Amino acid sequence: MSSNNKKVWLITGSSSGFGRALAEAVLKHGDRLIATARKPEQLNDLVNQYPETVKAVRLDITNKTAVKAAVDAALEAFGRIDVLVNNAGYGLIGALEEVSDEQIWRNFDTNLFGAINMIRAVLPILRQQKSGHIVNMSAIAGFSNELGFSIYGGAKFALEGVSEALHGEVAPLGIKVTIVEPGPFRTDFIGRSLDRAEHSIDEYEQTVGEFLQFLDKIEGTQPGDPDKAAQVLIQVVNSDNPPLRLVLGKYAYSKFRKKIESLTAELDAWEQIAASTDFETVGSHS
Numbered sequence: 001m002s003s004n005n006k007k008v009w010l011i012t013g014s015s016s017g018f019g020r021a022l023a024e025a026v027l028k029h030g031d032r033l034i035a036t037a038r039k040p041e042q043l044n045d046l047v048n049q050y051p052e053t054v055k056a057v058r059l060d061i062t063n064k065t066a067v068k069a070a071v072d073a074a075l076e077a078f079g080r081i082d083v084l085v086n087n088a089g090y091g092l093i094g095a096l097e098e099v100s101d102e103q104i105w106r107n108f109d110t111n112l113f114g115a116i117n118m119i120r121a122v123l124p125i126l127r128q129q130k131s132g133h134i135v136n137m138s139a140i141a142g143f144s145n146e147l148g149f150s151i152y153g154g155a156k157f158a159l160e161g162v163s164e165a166l167h168g169e170v171a172p173l174g175i176k177v178t179i180v181e182p183g184p185f186r187t188d189f190i191g192r193s194l195d196r197a198e199h200s201i202d203e204y205e206q207t208v209g210e211f212l213q214f215l216d217k218i219e220g221t222q223p224g225d226p227d228k229a230a231q232v233l234i235q236v237v238n239s240d241n242p243p244l245r246l247v248l249g250k251y252a253y254s255k256f257r258k259k260i261e262s263l264t265a266e267l268d269a270w271e272q273i274a275a276s277t278d279f280e281t282v283g284s285h286s
């Protein structure tokens, strides 16, 4: 870590919601921050309040040139990066055949490829430092998906798959990886950050339509508090043994548990079939 023992964070999507709450908490905590946003002028108040410890940088994570420039700006400002928070992302609601090709591509480009762009740009620095923490904002839908979130949840599942392998690849290099799985939190997610299918098909009204109604109903009263999540993230980043998966909120916790129980029941029910497909004469590969 840096000589004065204060970490350097780089957070994507610091304009609102989790990213903004975490940016404020990190600065209040006394750490240093590269706060990034597509419109960095939205961060002017933070820069005025913490002129010595925050640098605001324009960043659209789908633009690799901008990603490199943001990482370079972090090094120039503070000489290192201790924590990368891949927070930027947005939802897409609609049945798989209701959403357009373009909506699908854009969603994966941000939620999956944008995060990968960031990780690949920052890793050489963390490797050289022999330390660092990559925090990837997934969603409970990235572990136990919802009807209507095939693409959004699919992108988050993919991000979790990437993160799982990455966790093992970089652990021996002194680098930590944490996947965050929040349930519904009071941010702009259901409002401006929820892309909706361009056309609807009546047959999905009872399934996808119901989940969409649930989202619209809870908008503004989601149980999760982003400021509390921000405090937990700071705690996790400062812990010696951070989790690979961090579930946030009772809704997410309950969904996670149910998924594990149903996976276990299905695995048990089909154990013999799974075992039946191996050759009779093989060594042990477990």
Ligand SMILES: NC(=O)c1ccc[n+]([C@@H]2O[C@H](COP(=O)([O-])OP(=O)(O)OC[C@H]3O[C@@H](n4cnc5c(N)ncnc54)[C@H](OP(=O)(O)O)[C@@H]3O)[C@@H](O)[C@H]2O)c1
Pocket: 012, 013, 014, 015, 016, 017, 018, 019, 037, 038, 039, 059, 060, 061, 062, 087, 088, 089, 090, 091, 110, 114, 137, 138, 139, 140, 181, 182, 183, 184, 185, 186, 187, 188, 189, 190, 192, 193, 222
């Ligand atoms: N709130 C929830 O219930 C919930 C639950 C599970 C997971 N999440 C995840 O939490 C993360 C943050 O979302 P939020 O809930 O805090 O919603 P939010 O308040 O709407 O924030 C989303 C942030 O992502 C940024 N962003 C979107 N596309 C971007 C891009 N291409 N490049 C850079 N920034 C981009 C937005 O920037 P602009 O201001 O420029 O649009 C904004 O800062 C997302 O990854 C989301 O999937 C949220």
